[in-house]
Amino acid sequence: MALVLHDMNGLLMDLLAITLLEIFYGIASLALISLGLAIIFGMLRVINFAHGEFLMIGGFSFIMLTSAGVNMWIAMLIGAPLIVGLLGIVVERVVIRNLYGRIVETILATWGLSLFLMGAASLLFGYFQRGVSPPFGTLKIGNYQEGVYSIFVIVLAAAVYLSTYLVLRYTKLGLIARATMQNPEMASSLGVAREKVYAVTFFCGAALTGLAGAVLAPIAGVVPTSGLAYIARSFITVITGGATVIAGTGIASVLFGTVSQLTAILTRPVWGEAALLLTAVILLRFLPAGITGRYFRNGL
Amino acid sequence: MDRRSFVQGSLAAAGVLAIGGAATKARAAGPIKIGAVIDTSGPLEVFGQNKLRGLQIGVDELNEAGGLLGRQIQLVHRDTQSNNQLFAQYARELTAGERVDVVFGATTSSSREIVRPVVNRAKVPYFYNTNYEGGVCQRTTYCTSTTPAQMVEPLLPALIEKHGKKIYFLGADYNYGQISAYATKAIAKAHGAEVIGAEFFPLDASSFGATINRIQSAKPDIVHTVFVGPAHGSFWGQWASAGMVGKIPVSSQTFGLAGEQLRMPPEVSEGIYVCLNYFEEVSTPENERFLTRFKAKFGSSYGYISEASMAEYQALKLWAEAAKKSNGTDADAIERAAKAGLSVLAPSGNVLLDAKTNHCILDMSLARMSGGKFIIEKKFAGVRPSNYGDQCDLIKNPNTNKQFEPKL
Amino acid sequence: MRALQSHVTTIGTLVAGIVLVGIVPFAVAPFTLADLTLYAAMAILAMSLGFIWGFGGILSFGQSVFFGVGGYTYAIVALNFDSPSLALLAAIAVAVTGALLLGYFIFWGRLSDVYLAVITLTISLIFFMLMNSMSSSIYRIGDVPIGGYNGIPGIPPLVVPGTDRSLSVAETYVLVVTVALLVYLGLSWLIRTKFGRILCSIKENEVRAELLGYDARLYKLAAFAVGAAIAGMAGALFAVYSGLINPDVFGIGFSAQIIVWVMLGGLGTLIGPALGAVLIQMLVVWLGKVQVIDANMALGVLFIVAVLLVPAGLVPRLQGLLAVAFGNLARSRP
Known part of the structure; x- marks a missing residue:
């Protein structure tokens, strides 16, 4: 009897552990795909509708570099962010620079950009680029088995958030960036080159997006239309989070990731998705400037 | 029906006949036109590109063999851009404007159900060549790909x-x-x-x-x-x-x-x-000929010819066979040939039209992925399409027009 | 000046009406008329967003929700009760009811700006997902299955009220174009009424308008409901046109498309959004026909270039040019 009880406990513990891991993974992937968008929105007030395509190009950069013989980790952690970051700089220069402060125009322009990049990717890369399989082995938890790569994604997401926070909070670059965003005129009168700050910020946002695209590529695969699957979710996460980059998007990711994963686990996947959207609707209704709009006005 | 509407009706009918007659004459001089509503951009492009190529190969083959019924074949393609709204527009334009003899295409079931009524009403045969949930039952609509x-x-x-x-x-x-x-x-x-x-x-x-x-x-x-x-x-x-x-x-x-x-x-x-129904790896002489031709025309970076694209080619062959058999391309001629029993030897094997459902009886191949390639393990000849509860019978009830569902 | 403008609007609409209803049906092929019917239905939808956004300051990503709800309601009622006219009224009624509920939720929560855009987008996506997941035949309203991703096919055309004779292609065209013109006239009138002026003042400065004693929420709600009624009607007409409605109308792509129409045509005008809708759709159809370049790429470049070169939109830009030209003309006269 005691033995059976122990077994039952063990089974429950396994289930609990694996469920927690799923939830953390859900949070981490949501947090990763949203961060770049959050930086560009939070700091520049630009809604980048081509965000999904930035993710897609990050994924393509990663698999193309890898198949060209570049080391997988270099391709993922350096190559893809660099390529998408540079793309971000070009986009900022050619399109966004003329549209600062006009949020609606940027929606239209970046929507156009999204269509363009989708078409361009289908011409350049097509639908048949061979992907990269998820590295690392598996982890056994009782009856269950989970990829170590999921744990890698969770750890990486945490690391990326922490380092972004540290850069913004403690470095000169972060200080200048925050100052320029809060009061461009003042910053520029103090000798800060505003245009340069915008470009660097856009580069950083795009690079983080490229990183996220590369990290998810081994799991999700990449096709020119991959971006469509991400855009709505990351958009909703960022806006619901509010204007503070780290806290807002972080909290929103935790909330949405938990709600959608738990609901999906307990009921059906479709209700998981619905729960995410419903939570967003209710949050926005009662915190009309996003989660952090009220409480973290000057936070990060 | 009162007298006035009867007169109007007859006049309209006479008008249609006159126009129809004129059009038939005008058509006989030019090429036979095949209308294609296929997505070659947007998310469904991944199917569409090779679907269109499949049709192009079929048209080339027919033309090289001297055309069909002594006339050349012309493929009129419209890129529906993975946008349902465009299916209705192009289907109307192709049937009423271009006056095509047959329409091929549509990938999703919703786009098919937009195209189908338009093409049916225009009395033009319609070939839908994508695997789908089954059940469509209408006399001039031919669903040539697989059902679950x-x-x-x-x-x-x-x-x-x-x-x-x-x-x-x-x-x-x-x-x-x-x-x-x-x-x-x-x-x-x-x-x-x-x-x-x-x-x-x-x-x-x-x-x-x-x-x-x-x-x-x-x-x-x-x-x-x-x-x-x-x-x-x-x-x-x-x-x-x-x-x-x-x-x-x-x-x-x-x-x-x-x-x-x-x-x-x-x-x-x-x-x-x-x-x-089809893999590139299927080893039939027809398939070898097809692949040689395909690669000669489109190179080798086309991706993969799957059942989705092969079905278009096979449907074209089926249609051409029907036209030859009844010496005509109008909906009645194609239907006549279909009812009389229609089959072609295609790259996937034997394709036989089931006159009762206007779906195809097909050879199926069971394959297993190994080393990134399909290895065909087993073949099944003459597998019949779904016909939920035997509800579709176009021989007995030729005027059926609906999509049947299994009774859950 | 205002009176003059109103006369210009009326006369312009009348002339357009004579051309579109009196001449076009005899001049073009029936399938072209069918295309024009679709464009007119979409122009109605574009005007509905052009009104609430351009004159009420409500940037809604959810105008497609009312369009879709209108289309679905039309399909379900028309197929259940065999009465297209009733279905058309039901479509409008359901869309308005939805707008009142949603509007109360939004405006009493003081949502605005980009947050309003996202909440409406989210609601649209909820519809998209739920409709998609109702594919099993157990999901039905009356005799009509919701149909999931495949949608509801076989939607009947409109009939002459009181009879069961369906409208022909040309008659449907005339009806839809007339409705579009009436919507244009009606909205132009509404904007000039006291209601419209207060709505505009709320858009310009909500706090000031409230201090003057106007309840901004109420005015926005009313505008939202009017927009929804028009969008719902457009959805029903679209369902009539295509004979099928499916969850695509709730997708993010369709929502964005409406916004693009309004912006390219010109925010702050009514004719602009309508024109934007028609021109872009014609362009899309043409691109699919000539196939010189990937349609997505071409549209993408066009949107970017348009934002950079004609940020105010087509119609305001043209109006500006015309004003300059007429100004010069007036000055050159003795």
Whole structure:
């Protein structure tokens, strides 16, 4: 009897552990795909509708570099962010620079950009680029088995958030960036080159997006239309989070990731998705400037 | 009917006859026109590009052999851009403006149901050549690709015999997925097996961890899947990441239709079972000829010719055969030939039109992924299309016009 | 000046009406008329967003929700009760009811700006997902299955009220174009009424308007409901046109498309959004026909270039040019 009880406990513990891991993974992937968008929105007030395509190009950069013989980790952690970051700089220069402060125009322009990049990717890369399989082995938890790569994604997401926070909070670059965003005129009168700050910020946002695209590529695969699957979710996460980059998007990711994963686990996947959207609707209704709009006005 | 509307009706009818007559004469001089509504941009382009190429090969072949009924063939393609709204517009333009003799195309069922009424009303034969949930029943609409039963009926018994009787079903949460689940349950039952779990995913769901955990604890013998679209591609990555490849055999109704096997690393796709009408790897003389021709025209970077693109080519051959048989291309002529029994020898094997349902009786191949390629393990000749509850019978009730569903 | 403008609007609409209703049906092929019917239905939808956004300051990503709800309601009622006219009224009624509920939720929560855009987008996506997942035949309203991703096919055309004679292609065209013109006239009138002026003042400065004693929420709600009624009607007409409605109308792509129409045509005008809708759709159809370049790429470049070169939109830009030209003309006269 005691033995059976122990077994039952063990089974429950396994289930609990694996469920927690799923939830953390859900949070981490949501947090990763949203961060770049959050930086560009939070700091520049630009809604980048081509965000999904930035993710897609990050994924393509990663698999193309890898198949060209570049080391997988270099391709993922350096190559893809660099390529998408540079793309971000070009986009900022050619399109966004003329549209600062006009949020609606940027929606239209970046929507156009999204269509363009989708078409361009289908011409350049097509639908048949061979992907990269998820590295690392598996982890056994009782009856269950989970990829170590999921744990890698969770750890990486945490690391990326922490380092972004540290850069913004403690470095000169972060200080200048925050100052320029809060009061461009003042910053520029103090000798800060505003245009340069915008470009660097856009580069950083795009690079983080490229990183996220590369990290998810081994799991999700990449096709020119991959971006469509991400855009709505990351958009909703960022806006619901509010204007503070780290806290807002972080909290929103935790909330949405938990709600959608738990609901999906307990009921059906479709209700998981619905729960995410419903939570967003209710949050926005009662915190009309996003989660952090009220409480973290000057936070990060 | 009062007298005035009768007179109006007759006048209108006479007008139609006159115009029809004139058009027939005018048409006889020019080429025979084939209208194609196929997505060559947007998300469904992944199917559309090779679907169109399949038709182009067919048209080239006919023209080189001196055309059809002594006339050249002209392919009039419209890029529907994965946009349902455009299907109605182009279908009208092709039938009324270009006055095409036949319409091919549409990928999704919703786009088909937009095209079909327009083309039916114009009294132009319509060939829909994508695997779908089955059940369309109308005398001038020909659905030439596979229905769920054709995939599952050969596939599941073979797997049950080899691996066991406990099946777990995963499918896209839409019509095709739901009806496939129904077919899976029915066929499992008929073979003494059981579906121990069935889960459905919205088309943009990309998180399958919880499901994989449930499968791990349910320990089925077979996992049968019907995934659709890029988001669902995540399943394979997560399955592989969790170390499930090779642990539980997986089969799919959709894998390979959009060239998935080229995208996926071989270690991820290893062992997936698929049962389709056509693979490039099918070894028939017809297929060799087709592939040589295809590669000569389009090079080698076309991706993969799957059942989705082959079906267009086979449908064109079927239509041309019908036109030859009854010496005409109008809807009646094609229908006459179809009722008299129509079949062609195609790259996938024998394609036989079932006059009762206007669907095709097809040869199916069961393949298994190995080293990133399909290895054909078994062939099944003459597999019949789904006909839910035997409801569709165009011989007995030629005026049927609906899409039947299985009674759940 | 205002009176003059109103006369210009009326006369312009009348002339357009004579051309579109009196001449076009005899001059073009029936399938072209069918295309024009679609464009007119979409122009109605574009005007509905052009009104609430351009004159009420409500940037809604959810105008497609009312369009879709209108289309679905039309399909379900028309197929259940065999009465297209009733279905058309039902479509409008359901869309308005939805707008009142949603509007109360939004405006009493003081949502605005980009947050309003996202909440409406989210609601649209909820519809998209739920409709998609109702593919099993157990989901039905009356005799009509919701149909999931495949949608509801076989939607009947409109009939002459009181009879069962369906409208022909040309008659449907005339009806839809007339409705579009009436919507244009009606909205132009509404904007000039006291209600419209207060609405505009709320858009310009909500706090000031409230201090003057106007309840901004109430005015926005009313405008939102009017927009929804028009969008719902457009959805019903679209369902009539295509004979099928499916969840695509709730997708993010369709929502964005409407916004693009309004912006390219010119925010702050009514004719601009309508023109934007027609021109872009014609362009899309043409691109699919000539196929010189990937349609997505071409549209993408066009949107970017348009934002950079004609940020105010087509119609305001043209009006500006015309004003300059006429100004010069007036000055050159003795």
